[in-house]
Amino acid sequence: MMAAMSPTVLRGKLRHNEPMARHTSWRVGGPAGTFYEAADLDDLVMFLQQLPPDEPLFWLGLGSNVLVRDGGIPGTVIATAGALMDLVKVNESTVRAGAGVACNKVARYCANLNLVGGEFLAGIPGTVGGALAMNAGAFGGETWRLVKRVETVDRRGVRRWHEPAEFQVAYREVQGPTGEWFIAAELLLQPGDGAAGLARVKELLERRNQTQPIGLPSCGSVFRNPPGDHAARLIESCGLKGLCRGGACVSTKHANFIINTGNATAAEIEALIDHVAETVKRTHGISLRREVHAVGAAAKEEARR
Ligand SMILES: Cc1cc2nc3c(=O)[nH]c(=O)nc-3n(C[C@H](O)[C@H](O)[C@H](O)COP(=O)(O)OP(=O)(O)OC[C@H]3O[C@@H](n4cnc5c(N)ncnc54)[C@H](O)[C@@H]3O)c2cc1C
Numbered sequence: 001m002m003a004a005m006s007p008t009v010l011r012g013k014l015r016h017n018e019p020m021a022r023h024t025s026w027r028v029g030g031p032a033g034t035f036y037e038a039a040d041l042d043d044l045v046m047f048l049q050q051l052p053p054d055e056p057l058f059w060l061g062l063g064s065n066v067l068v069r070d071g072g073i074p075g076t077v078i079a080t081a082g083a084l085m086d087l088v089k090v091n092e093s094t095v096r097a098g099a100g101v102a103c104n105k106v107a108r109y110c111a112n113l114n115l116v117g118g119e120f121l122a123g124i125p126g127t128v129g130g131a132l133a134m135n136a137g138a139f140g141g142e143t144w145r146l147v148k149r150v151e152t153v154d155r156r157g158v159r160r161w162h163e164p165a166e167f168q169v170a171y172r173e174v175q176g177p178t179g180e181w182f183i184a185a186e187l188l189l190q191p192g193d194g195a196a197g198l199a200r201v202k203e204l205l206e207r208r209n210q211t212q213p214i215g216l217p218s219c220g221s222v223f224r225n226p227p228g229d230h231a232a233r234l235i236e237s238c239g240l241k242g243l244c245r246g247g248a249c250v251s252t253k254h255a256n257f258i259i260n261t262g263n264a265t266a267a268e269i270e271a272l273i274d275h276v277a278e279t280v281k282r283t284h285g286i287s288l289r290r291e292v293h294a295v296g297a298a299a300k301e302e303a304r305r
Pocket residue numbers: 025058059060061062063064065066080099123124125126127128129130131132133134135136137138180181182183214215218219220221293
């Protein structure tokens with residue numbers, strides 16, 4: 001069995017000590033012990049099957065909602081972007097999208113088929129897998145409202161289909177079967193005027209670009225909005241816009257964004273996140289919850305600036 005699954009037959013790209021700063025939208029993060037970009041789904045399954053059973057695994061989409069700490073990620077990072085790229089029409093209202101497909105590509109694909117409901121995905125700069133893990137949403141749309149079923153894989157390479165009812169889905173939060181990761185989703189859309197839907201979202205995106213620091217290294221909104229309020233309003237009202245820790249600064253354009261101005265470390269970003277949360281708690285009595293997922297180990301003391 002093992003001989004047939006020997007790493008020599010793998011067709012993906014295997015790297016060691018890969019700097020995660022290359023793979024996150026904040027442009028920070030220490031090295032991944034091992035970084036694997038599978039050639040396709042069969043190759044990914046084979047890779048998983050030959051991993052030691054206790055190897056720590058972290059799945060990465062486009063890294064647009066992760067803060068990888070400066071000490072990096074011990075174990076193996078599985079990169080889906082570029083790997084799980086199938087995007088096909090299953091029937092007149094259903095599209096199957098691989099976990100590695102960029103959300104805006106799905107939005108355009110559906111619109112070209114004159115299927116509507118997925119246009120908001122054009123506003124999510126991540127993959128389908130990341131959108132499923134986060135229940136990403138924009139402009140009133142939310143990923144899991146489209147999900148007909150999802151396909152997952154576990155660390156032994158076993159693939160399964162699941163219905164939405166098997167997941168607890170909330171605002172930017174999804175819990176499901178443990179030890180399984182998304183490899184694809186079937187999305188249910190409605191027939192309609194695709195071009196009109198996309199044009200409307202393009203307009204919304206243009207408007208959003210006026211109020212958010214798009215184009216600068218960030219992870220989008222750092223905190224979830226608390227019920228009935230906006231994290232950005234609370235942060236701004238504490239006078240925190242423009243506050244910096246090293247190279248990490250609270251955006252002057254949108255207070256719920258933290259920008260890497262060029263040479264920030266993950267430790268500086270995380271220190272600023274903690275300071276913002278503490279200040280809002282002290283001032284307003286509201287505990288902001290992080291939307292961004294912080295992963296990995298802090299840098300060793302001597303490596304810190
Ligand atoms: C400028 C900017 C604007 C943004 N605007 C929005 C917005 O409007 N709405 C919104 O919701 N988000 C927004 N985001 C945040 C982010 O784009 C979304 O959360 C997105 O869904 C993350 O996708 P990703 O592929 O980059 O995931 P990653 O950041 O790579 O991963 C995020 C989490 O998902 C997990 N994950 C990734 N792939 C899989 C998989 N296949 N199976 C299981 N788990 C997986 C990771 O382990 C991690 O825990 C924005 C980010 C930026 C930088």
